[in-house]
Amino acid sequence: MKNKRINILKAINFSSVKKLFLLCILFYLPAASHADNGHDLWLKNVKALPVNIIAGKKTAAINLAIQELNRGWTGRSGASFTLTLKKDKALKTGGFILSENGVQAGDEWGVLYGVYEILRRQQTGQPVQNGEVVNPSYQQRILNHWDNLDGSIERGYSGLSIFWKGDKNTTVTDADKKLWMEYARANASIGINGSVLNNVNASPQILNAENLQRLKAIADVLRTYGIRSYLSINFSSPARLGGLKNSDPLDPAVIQWWKDKVKEIYTVVPDFGGFLVKANSEGQPGPQDFGRTHANGANMLADIVKPYKGIIMWRAFVYSPTDKDRAKQAYNEFMPLDGKFRDNVIIQVKNGPVDFQPREPFSALFGAMKKTTVMPEVQITQEYLGHSEHLVFLSTLWEEFLKSDTYQEGKGSTVGRCTDGSIFNQANTAIAGVANVGLDTNWCGHPFAQSNWYAFGRLAWNNTLTSGQIANEWIQLSFSNSISNKDNPLAVSEWERNFLLPVKQIMMESREAAVNYSMPLGLHHIFAGNHHFGPGPWDAPKRVRADWTPPYYHQAAADGIGFNRTKTGTDAVEQYHEPLASTFNDINTCPEIYLLWFHHVSWDHKMKSGKTFWDELCYHYNDGVMQVRQFQKTWDAAEGYVDQDMFTEVQRRLKRQEKDAQVWKDGCLLYFQTFSKMPIPAELERPVYDLKFLQASDMLRVNDNQPLLPVRNKMR
Ligand code: GCW
Numbered sequence: 001m002k003n004k005r006i007n008i009l010k011a012i013n014f015s016s017v018k019k020l021f022l023l024c025i026l027f028y029l030p031a032a033s034h035a036d037n038g039h040d041l042w043l044k045n046v047k048a049l050p051v052n053i054i055a056g057k058k059t060a061a062i063n064l065a066i067q068e069l070n071r072g073w074t075g076r077s078g079a080s081f082t083l084t085l086k087k088d089k090a091l092k093t094g095g096f097i098l099s100e101n102g103v104q105a106g107d108e109w110g111v112l113y114g115v116y117e118i119l120r121r122q123q124t125g126q127p128v129q130n131g132e133v134v135n136p137s138y139q140q141r142i143l144n145h146w147d148n149l150d151g152s153i154e155r156g157y158s159g160l161s162i163f164w165k166g167d168k169n170t171t172v173t174d175a176d177k178k179l180w181m182e183y184a185r186a187n188a189s190i191g192i193n194g195s196v197l198n199n200v201n202a203s204p205q206i207l208n209a210e211n212l213q214r215l216k217a218i219a220d221v222l223r224t225y226g227i228r229s230y231l232s233i234n235f236s237s238p239a240r241l242g243g244l245k246n247s248d249p250l251d252p253a254v255i256q257w258w259k260d261k262v263k264e265i266y267t268v269v270p271d272f273g274g275f276l277v278k279a280n281s282e283g284q285p286g287p288q289d290f291g292r293t294h295a296n297g298a299n300m301l302a303d304i305v306k307p308y309k310g311i312i313m314w315r316a317f318v319y320s321p322t323d324k325d326r327a328k329q330a331y332n333e334f335m336p337l338d339g340k341f342r343d344n345v346i347i348q349v350k351n352g353p354v355d356f357q358p359r360e361p362f363s364a365l366f367g368a369m370k371k372t373t374v375m376p377e378v379q380i381t382q383e384y385l386g387h388s389e390h391l392v393f394l395s396t397l398w399e400e401f402l403k404s405d406t407y408q409e410g411k412g413s414t415v416g417r418c419t420d421g422s423i424f425n426q427a428n429t430a431i432a433g434v435a436n437v438g439l440d441t442n443w444c445g446h447p448f449a450q451s452n453w454y455a456f457g458r459l460a461w462n463n464t465l466t467s468g469q470i471a472n473e474w475i476q477l478s479f480s481n482s483i484s485n486k487d488n489p490l491a492v493s494e495w496e497r498n499f500l501l502p503v504k505q506i507m508m509e510s511r512e513a514a515v516n517y518s519m520p521l522g523l524h525h526i527f528a529g530n531h532h533f534g535p536g537p538w539d540a541p542k543r544v545r546a547d548w549t550p551p552y553y554h555q556a557a558a559d560g561i562g563f564n565r566t567k568t569g570t571d572a573v574e575q576y577h578e579p580l581a582s583t584f585n586d587i588n589t590c591p592e593i594y595l596l597w598f599h600h601v602s603w604d605h606k607m608k609s610g611k612t613f614w615d616e617l618c619y620h621y622n623d624g625v626m627q628v629r630q631f632q633k634t635w636d637a638a639e640g641y642v643d644q645d646m647f648t649e650v651q652r653r654l655k656r657q658e659k660d661a662q663v664w665k666d667g668c669l670l671y672f673q674t675f676s677k678m679p680i681p682a683e684l685e686r687p688v689y690d691l692k693f694l695q696a697s698d699m700l701r702v703n704d705n706q707p708l709l710p711v712r713n714k715m716r
Helices: 003-011 016-034 061-073 108-124 174-189 211-223 252-268 294-308 328-335 395-402 417-418 445-462 469-480 489-518 550-554 582-584 592-598 613-637 645-675 692-693
Strands: 051-054 079-085 096-099 102-105 133-134 140-144 194-198 226-232 274-277 310-313 345-350 375-380 430-434
Touching: 003 016, 051 061, 061 079, 061 108, 079 108, 079 613, 096 108, 096 430, 102 108, 108 174, 140 375, 140 445, 174 211, 174 445, 211 226, 211 252, 274 294, 294 310, 294 345, 310 430, 328 489, 345 430, 375 395, 375 417, 395 417, 395 445, 395 469, 395 489, 430 445, 445 469, 469 489, 489 613, 489 645, 582 592, 613 645
Parallel strands: 051 079, 079 102, 140 194, 140 430, 194 226, 226 274, 274 310, 310 345, 345 375, 375 430
Antiparallel strands: 096 102, 096 133
16 A cells, blocks of 8 residues: 555656655545544444345335445445335344345334344354344343433443533534434444433432433434433432422322323423332432332332333342341342332343442342343443453353353243243343443443443343354454455455454453452452442441441451351352252352352362362462453554554553552452461462552552552542
8 A cells, every 4th residue: 555655656746845745645644544543333434335225115214224234235246135124923123034135124123223233244254044033132222321410420431421411511512413323323233222311320300301301302313223212210309309398109299290200201202211210229219218119119100101101120229238248138128029010110130139240140139030020230331340441341241141040940041031031921121231431532441342332232132142252243343444455365364363363362351350350259349449440358447338348248357258148147049049049058069250259268178179269369360460461462462453543552451451450469369368377379470569558559540650649549
């Protein structure tokens, strides 16, 4: 390419000034158009080939499908491709039937999803079988945005909200609409069809007239790509916004207030999806404030949105201050209510019993609530996995979760099958992911954090996909256009060998690496302070409730470490169906990945490897650091295969991740060593930090090139 450009210049005999000017243009333009700032996500512009599209009926979605085909067709040049809108009993809403020369669906969105699937297969070299039926696993595939009205995002690490800008900035601009459109298209391309636009810690003001106008503006744009809008609500809105004397769900005045409010919402957004509610959790108001149950609260709202076909997603993330076992509380509160919810209520349950930790067993509520619709909630934003600083591909975490066997209806009752309607006859099926989207140019902060948004959508669409396939797709779609001679088949395989496979390896290992360097062998919630970034196993300020401090979770002492949730402890194992209850209960059969989750283990306990528990723990922390160092080497070898700015950006973040991994390893091992009194195995790397230094540091800043704060972050 370079030579070609120089030859052009040589051929023309210009004055040297003109030559310089031309040189700039010739070199600058292609370079600029190649620069990849990540804004296009996995939807890179491709060199589309001509395609002859035959569409019977043209609806808004089908017009979009045509547009996408013209924009991205890389199949046979000049091929004919038919879009057919026709019901078939094999098809669920949104599903489609593929063939090499067309897509058939029973609804217009199915046609669009089918087209995205065809384009994806073309770009990733996956075959299409004629007559292949593709249905979504879940009807509602939803992103939950924890966006506040002032524009900040709770647990957001990629800039401010794309939806809200604060009271003083309510005008909807063309730039806003453009961004929302791009966001909606990205979602539709992976099958996401719903967005909850504001934080579950909801301000009552979300329902004021001005914000409902903004909701309308957002919903009008998202609808273009088949995304329904939802809101999180504050349960005490009738009192706090409406001025009523209380918000008791059984009080007729309160019910009337909600009826009026819902009517007002549906007047501006006729296809409004419904409400997401965090009630009686972490200080949020709820029906229990008035002596009512979760079912009373949820059903009151469900009855009101029912005529509009709305749903209520009611969160089971509840726990009160306790020195007993936080991990048991959601189950204890919700199981007695099974069967008491209306059919348009969905109980939204986090994947694990505590919070979105690097590794947890699945929440025992999955499969156990047999008469209630239950939806999984996973976290795309990396609150507990290195924020947007660390490269962690979460697909493997979600795959492990969705494929976990609950045994509730016999072997093979995976969480996926218990929630997608395969096992229980549910009126609705849904899944939610806490979004990692913000105003950053590349939407997600870390370039690889985009893969988590992508993976969530793909798994929500098909909960049996493997992470390997998802990683393949994402790498091909996001990076393969950055290689110059893609048309040469030899070059492509070189690209696969030197870029795709090694980068995929990083992604596939990254979550286990994060578990290793932060919380291996069943450790959980041992973060410093409320920022949930660095280690703080020692962190136990007296003023903070016990279940918000790490020692509550790790229970390290001279006799061992780990939370005894067996029959001799809190008996959380009992919430699981057999054979899991017995398997988890017995230290010899409990999977070692969950060991400290269920057991208090002596330091010299013999592990399957033959090592003592202490040595095994040291090895895991060490492995985590080594894995990140390997990621650095692998990434460095990928230079030249990826846009240079993006290369440098990922390289910089991996460096940071390596240092953080070291902090985790040293902080945890040196601290736990004060109890185990055992040496770090001689063959392992020595710590490079001092425990005292780490204990006095702000864990968010320790590797941030910021001056270290002398005392720990006090925020909680
Ligand atoms: O994980 C915790 C977070 C809170 C969050 C809460 C929840 C939105 O630390 O920031 O609040 O979970 O899921 O409600």
